[in-house]
Amino acid sequence: MCVLCSEFVMDVHWSDFQIGYSDNSTVVVGDHQRDRRRNRIHRTSLANKILLYYGIKLEDWNGSKYILRDKKGQIEIVNDLGSLWSAVTKLSHKVPDPLDPDLLNYMSKSW
Amino acid sequence: MNNTSNKCPIAIITGCLGSGKTTILSKILKEKEMDRTAVIVNEFGKVGLDHHLLRKVDEKTVLISGGCICCSTREDLEKELTDLLNKKQSGKIPEVNRVVIETTGLADPAPIVFTVLTNPLLKHHFYIENIITTIDAVNGLLHLEKQNEAIKQITVSDKIIITKLDISNPKQVKQLKEKLYALNPSSEIIESRINNINSSILFRSEIKDSSYYINKVKSNIEVDNNSDQNIYSLALSFDSPIDWTAFGLWLSMLLYSHGENILRVKGLIDVGQRGPIVLNGVQHIIHPPQHLNNWPTNDTRSHIVFIMKSVVPEDILNSLKCFSNFLGSEVSIMELYSRT
Numbered sequence: 001m002c003v004l005c006s007e008f009v010m011d012v013h014w015s016d017f018q019i020g021y022s023d024n025s026t027v028v029v030g031d032h033q034r035d036r037r038r039n040r041i042h043r044t045s046l047a048n049k050i051l052l053y054y055g056i057k058l059e060d061w062n063g064s065k066y067i068l069r070d071k072k073g074q075i076e077i078v079n080d081l082g083s084l085w086s087a088v089t090k091l092s093h094k095v096p097d098p099l100d101p102d103l104l105n106y107m108s109k110s111w
Numbered sequence: 112m113n114n115t116s117n118k119c120p121i122a123i124i125t126g127c128l129g130s131g132k133t134t135i136l137s138k139i140l141k142e143k144e145m146d147r148t149a150v151i152v153n154e155f156g157k158v159g160l161d162h163h164l165l166r167k168v169d170e171k172t173v174l175i176s177g178g179c180i181c182c183s184t185r186e187d188l189e190k191e192l193t194d195l196l197n198k199k200q201s202g203k204i205p206e207v208n209r210v211v212i213e214t215t216g217l218a219d220p221a222p223i224v225f226t227v228l229t230n231p232l233l234k235h236h237f238y239i240e241n242i243i244t245t246i247d248a249v250n251g252l253l254h255l256e257k258q259n260e261a262i263k264q265i266t267v268s269d270k271i272i273i274t275k276l277d278i279s280n281p282k283q284v285k286q287l288k289e290k291l292y293a294l295n296p297s298s299e300i301i302e303s304r305i306n307n308i309n310s311s312i313l314f315r316s317e318i319k320d321s322s323y324y325i326n327k328v329k330s331n332i333e334v335d336n337n338s339d340q341n342i343y344s345l346a347l348s349f350d351s352p353i354d355w356t357a358f359g360l361w362l363s364m365l366l367y368s369h370g371e372n373i374l375r376v377k378g379l380i381d382v383g384q385r386g387p388i389v390l391n392g393v394q395h396i397i398h399p400p401q402h403l404n405n406w407p408t409n410d411t412r413s414h415i416v417f418i419m420k421s422v423v424p425e426d427i428l429n430s431l432k433c434f435s436n437f438l439g440s441e442v443s444i445m446e447l448y449s450r451t
Contacts, residue, residue: 014397015359043356049437050360081359085367097368098361099426104433 013080037063047084053106054092058084118238121210122313123223125264126245127254128216131274135245135308136213142310148209151191188212188226192233209314210237217260220267221393228396239398240314244268245303248279251287255294262342265291266374266418267393270299270312296346297377297416342374345424347431347442349413352383354439361434362397365427370395372422378415379406390415413440 040060047058051068059067061077068076068087076087085096097103126132139145198204212223220242227237244264247254251273254261265271271291276284284302291300301312358380366373376392386403417427431442 012399013363014392014399015356015363017399039356043360046354046357046437047360050364081363085364095368096364098365098430098434099369099422104430107437108433 013082015081033063049110050096050103050107051088052110053103054088054094054096056088056091119208119210119236120240120314121212121227121237122240123212123214123220123242124245124313125214125218125220125242125268126216126272127247127250127258127261127264130216130245130247130251130254131272131303132213132216132245135272135274135303136211138308139310139313140211145209145310147205147207148211149195149207151188151210151212188223189230189233192227192230192237196232196236211313217258219260219263221263221396224267224393224398225396228398241270242268243270243272243313245272245274246287246291248273248275248284248287252283252290255290262294263374265294265298266342268295268298270301271295272301272303272308272312274303276302276304294342294344295375295416295418296344297375297418341421343417343419343422343424345417345419345427347415347417347428349381349415349438349440349442351440352381353413354437355380355382355388357434357438361431361438365430366392366395366397369419369422372420373417374420375418376415379403379413380415381411381413387411387413 037060040063044058044060044066051058056068056070059069061067066078066080066084068078068084068091070091074091076091078084078087088094088096124132124136136150140148140150192210195204195207195210199207214220214223224239224242227233227239244267246261246265255265273284273287273291288300291298362376371394373392373394376390376397378390379387380390381387384402386405389401389403391398391400417424419427428442431438435441
């Protein structure tokens, strides 16, 4: 449950499972928050490298949501990578495809 | 497979009609340590013939009515497992510590995995330990040619048991093994003998065996072309640790656009920590990644096996190459060959 917007988040996306804490039997509230925030920022900056191709930008919102914006000011709110790509499709009218030659060309050039 | 300590493991047994699912199951269920195992049999048609063979487990056997899991509703299985959980927790049935689901010969195991991993109640109480497919040494090749379901079952399975070895000749077995290996290089192939079929096949943690699977993927790249059904398998390795966040972005994007055609993703991924991450996915469904404390062998390179339909392996490879700076690791190619 998201305490801010009372949205019921039922699924934890596979990419959001905590990696690196093998013994997480006891969870202390507020534990690993710094790592979590760091991971989210890292993910946002990485995602933006791909999303730039689609003219879209991803932002972390208070560590609880991500906000996708296109250049026309349209906004989509996403929870995780599971809903990110469909939101990208909605904004850019393109299906993000890692096998797309144009995207690949862009990716190999931009690095 | 995360936090498995208090979750109940589920083994799924699948395989073509007459390939020996029930024979193997009834043999395993006779073992003493299996007496706390609930068995869910999923019969095709109204008459549960196989059900009567599973005498030892009569009380706990739940027969799902109305045909096969995936073509009717998955709610049946959902209900059975929820019911099992209710009875277990209210003490109506003795403690159940394992569940075996036997599917029909035509069933697609993916919906079962999907049900267990996404149901809000079930996912906290159960996890899929293994998917085991039985295949008949005599008719196996024929099944694989004629039935798409058989191929699907092979590609999603963690372990493949070859049955009816006593009435087959070694040449058939060899051909079958080659075919199975081509379809699913990540799977463990077991030849069923009198002594080696026991409960550990169903419920042995497979991670301990991954040295087996790593050894099998000897060359870094292996492309297998199965022209009839457009099924390809591709085994890759990476030379340095992968950025897990970046890989998550890449894979989720791939699954978003091609999920239905990515039949299987399986591997051990080096993320720059002491142990690897176990990645296991069937189509759109990725099991919760598990972080191991140590590598199973001395080989600490990342290995990923992709099994896909209508997606050309070269495309995946090319994509990973273009994303190599993004992922922080190069896909290394030693050899590229195809077998038909």
